Amino acid sequence: MAVYTQVSDDALEAFLDGYDIGRPRSFKGIAEGVENSNYYLETGQGRFILTLFERRADPKDLPYFIALKQHLAARGFPCPAPVPARDGAPLQTLEGRPALVVTFLDGLSPKRPNAAQCRSMGEALARMHAALSDFVQVRENALGPASWPLLWEGRSQTAEELQPGLAALIEDDLAETAKARPQSPHLPRGTIHADLFPDNAFFLDDKFSGAIDFYFACTDALAYDLAVCLNSWAFEDGREYNYSKGAAMIAGYESVRPLEEAERAVLPLLCRGAALRFFMTRLVDWTDTPADALVRPKNPLEYADRLAFHRQAKSAADYGG
Amino acid sequence: MAVYTQVSDDALEAFLDGYDIGRPRSFKGIAEGVENSNYYLETGQGRFILTLFERRADPKDLPYFIALKQHLAARGFPCPAPVPARDGAPLQTLEGRPALVVTFLDGLSPKRPNAAQCRSMGEALARMHAALSDFVQVRENALGPASWPLLWEGRSQTAEELQPGLAALIEDDLAETAKARPQSPHLPRGTIHADLFPDNAFFLDDKFSGAIDFYFACTDALAYDLAVCLNSWAFEDGREYNYSKGAAMIAGYESVRPLEEAERAVLPLLCRGAALRFFMTRLVDWTDTPADALVRPKNPLEYADRLAFHRQAKSAADYGG
Structure with a gap:
């Protein structure tokens, strides 16, 4: 800021x-x-x-x-x-x-998106994926699963200081998501935004009016983009999953592009991976940001709480899908 | 910011x-x-x-x-x-x-005002004084001469650390401006902006298009407002007085309201006082701003350099007036 x-x-x-x-x-x-x-x-x-x-x-x-x-x-x-x-x-x-x-885009970024906005965002996300289906350029996801162990390297102590017991949980998340990686190439892929948080989306009243900040866009599983959005739009006060907001977002997405069975099956894992990605980069910023920096780092623990939810989720149904 | x-x-x-x-x-x-x-x-x-x-x-x-x-x-x-x-x-x-x-006001704040903008600003300043001539509310200048010794209290050490020998010069500035204060009530008074720095003024090309940030406005000598502007608009790189910019500003002002002889006589003193006021508040911010603050304090030394110029000025002519 x-x-x-x-x-x-x-x-x-x-x-x-x-x-x-x-x-x-x-x-x-x-x-x-x-x-x-x-x-x-x-x-x-x-x-x-x-x-x-x-x-x-x-x-x-x-x-x-x-x-x-x-x-x-x-x-x-x-x-x-x-x-x-x-x-x-x-x-x-x-x-x-x-x-x-x-x-310039008209619209306001919601601080606390409501269910109608989540639905509109889900729908727009699928429209964006469709609009990008013939975009031929490819960019690797620099913050994909392969990067997470590298970001984690040497930071388990910091995680423990933030929350005792957290390091072991994160190690487990890393192991589980690594084990599941081979499934990922079979999912529908394309160009994704990869960072579509509420502050990167604009609305006029409850209707999506535009997306900004495409600087993490890359080629990856389309459903991973939905997983990023579920993490950043459907948790209340940073920790509690709001089932109706999540359900609205998934329903909006599927009104344009229904998820395939394989995508529904791995949605918890994709959500867990997305939470891990933001936990890791926030952890890095948390430790690397000088005390006198103009921008205060965001607390990584928000994502530790979300990881806890994703660990126990079994299928898309647990997200309202 | x-x-x-x-x-x-x-x-x-x-x-x-x-x-x-x-x-x-x-x-x-x-x-x-x-x-x-x-x-x-x-x-x-x-x-x-x-x-x-x-x-x-x-x-x-x-x-x-x-x-x-x-x-x-x-x-x-x-x-x-x-x-x-x-x-x-x-x-x-x-x-x-x-x-x-x-x-909303159209216009851009000049980072480095040119002489044409200084002239336009001077003219607008006099128009503003005229427009406020029938504004009846009164507010004391909380950062007038009486406040300077209070702000200075206990900070001579900091001034010395910024520039050895500075404390004695500032003591002298305080004494000289205090001695001269009784003259001030005889100057034309009115409502002044008191903080019309370039970042508080807008221009479309070189034409003044508006002033903002009236939160230091008060009732004081009109020529003091011009002195504040000469300090903040007519010094190059923070230290060197630009005679043509100053002359343009004074000429612009006088094209609307010619300065009285008494105002011309005390202009160096008013400029010295204005420089002292900004030196003091910057010195306070310099020492009081925590290292992790969102806003970095401005260096008070810019105003120490301007004070050096004002100390040797004899009359309005030294400013191009």
Whole structure:
């Protein structure tokens, strides 16, 4: 929740000279996103978001993310549409950082999504998967199962300090998800968002109006995307699974694309894996974030609680599916 | 540069139900201002800024600031116009904090104002003083000369650590400005902004388009407001006085309201006082801000350098006036 890079008057002027979107009428840093600097930019031609990519973004991945958003926008799926500069390229440079202008999306991110929003999100997720079914570019999931043991390396002590007994449970989660990995290639695969938390989705009232922040998008099991959403949308106060919200989300998804039997069978495992992925990255941030950082790390324990739910789940039915 | 208070979905909904401005279409935290939480709010009826007043704002002062902005807006001076709720009151409550909706202002804050912008700012400052000439409410300048020795109390050691020899110079500044205080009541007085830094002013190209952040506004010498602006607009890289920018600002001001001879005579002293005021509050923030704070304190030494310039200035002519 910060703006890391300040943009000088001259740099902004020179940057916008490269675009055909008019003179700036407003330019404000947005306290949104934890990885990049985002600015609200208004010109005579409309409202835009200007993103400066900071250190965590790998520049070689950016063309993939941009192509993905262009693909979605071309198919009418609501997402920030990259705006190309006069030279035809959407990716430019500003203040020494890769910079991208995208169209502004109407909508509000729910802090505490209701069941109607969960349903609308599930439906939109399946529509997004459908819209991406002919997107041919491939990107490996850098935070897939293979990465989890690496992230875990040397952090069991921290986990124990957060909650005594947690390390052994996590070791077990890692073993179980590793054992089950061979099943995963048989699931329907495609391009997934992989980080579609409520703060990356917009709604007008209870109707989904757009998704943002595609910077973890990758090629993986489609049902894993649903598992990420169930983790981030259907738990109350971070810990209690809300059956009706989960059921609404799955029903919304299946109204567009019914889950296959194989997907339903491994949904608990996918949910457990998704919880493990966010537990791991939060654990890393928790230990690695300097005390004086602008962004406070999120507590990993929320995901430890969710893991406890997933460990005892037997099938999609336990999630309301 | 932060958003301190998060607004829940339900709280925002209930809050906006009290207004006649339509349903929200966008709601984003703005990384602007260091004292309060600000949100960009868009509804079917337009763009607004929603401010939640945090701890530093004294609730009993808020009606004064709101009345001041209403007064300016009614006279056509571009500033955020308070939007009253259905009950007629502009000041409401949200998430337990005093909350205010104001109209959105077009324009960009210059990071490094040019001479044309300084001229436009000077002219606007005089227009603002004129628009406020019939504003009858009075508020004492809480950060006027009487406050400086109190802020200085016990901080000479910190000043010495920042720059050896600085404490003695500051003691001298305090003595000189205290000695000169009796002159001040004879200067033309009125309502001043008292904090019109470049980040509190908006421009469309080089033309002033509005002023924001009136939370230090008070009743004081009008020329002191110009002194604050000369300090914050006319120094290059924080230290070197830019004669042409200063001259442009003074000329802009005088194109609307020529300075009186008494004002011209004490301009160096007013500038010295203004520099002292910002040096003192920055020194306090410098020592009092915890290392893990969301907002990094600004270095007080910038103002120590400006004080050095003001100490040797003899008259308005030294500022280009």
